[in-house]
Amino acid sequence: MKQRLAFLFCLLVSGVMAQTTKPASTAKVATKTPGQLLYEQHCLTCHQANGSGVPNLNPPLRNTDWVTGDKTRLINVLLNGLQGQEIEGEVYDNAMPAHDFLNDQQIADVLTYIRSSFGNKAEAVTADQVKTVRVKK
Numbered sequence: 001m002k003q004r005l006a007f008l009f010c011l012l013v014s015g016v017m018a019q020t021t022k023p024a025s026t027a028k029v030a031t032k033t034p035g036q037l038l039y040e041q042h043c044l045t046c047h048q049a050n051g052s053g054v055p056n057l058n059p060p061l062r063n064t065d066w067v068t069g070d071k072t073r074l075i076n077v078l079l080n081g082l083q084g085q086e087i088e089g090e091v092y093d094n095a096m097p098a099h100d101f102l103n104d105q106q107i108a109d110v111l112t113y114i115r116s117s118f119g120n121k122a123e124a125v126t127a128d129q130v131k132t133v134r135v136k137k
């Protein structure tokens with residue numbers, strides 16, 4: 001009888017444990033891509049979470065050929081920075097710092113992210129493409 005009780009007790013405990021180790025919520029957790037994480041770390045303060053930029057200071061990253069157009073020019077903006085450039089008819093007081101400390105894969109990831117976010121729909125940038133532009137620098 002004692003053994004039987006102990007057995008039942010074990011069953012009960014393991015049942016409770018199984019219950020509590022279940023995920024608290026089955027809601028889908030949105031996982032961020034490496035590109036989005038890099039964007040949040042290196043670009044968001046200036047270009048904002050939704051790519052809107054800040055009037056007169058930092059240009060938007062949406063509705064612009066700078067982001068969705070020629071990849072070589074875009075990669076060069078990241079590698080060299082940019083300053084005093086007229087963008088879609090506007091000028092901006094801030095300077096875009098060079099991000100050549102990011103490796104080829106990181107630049108490819110963050111550029112792929114901005115080219116497919118904020119309503120942009122342009123093809124991905126690969127690490128090989130970044131490498132090709134970097135060696136010509």
Ligand code: HEC
Nearest residue numbers: 042043046058059060066067082083084085092094095096
């Ligand atoms: C310190 C603020 C700052 C940071 C940080 C920054 N930018 Fe910029 N960015 C600018 C400014 C200012 C310009 C416009 C420069 C000019 O006027 O010539 C610019 C221009 C650009 C352009 C070309 C113009 C356009 O509107 O598309 C792209 C693309 C861009 N940035 C992407 C990025 C990405 C990607 C990152 C993160 C890896 C980043 N920037 C980080 C301030 C910043």
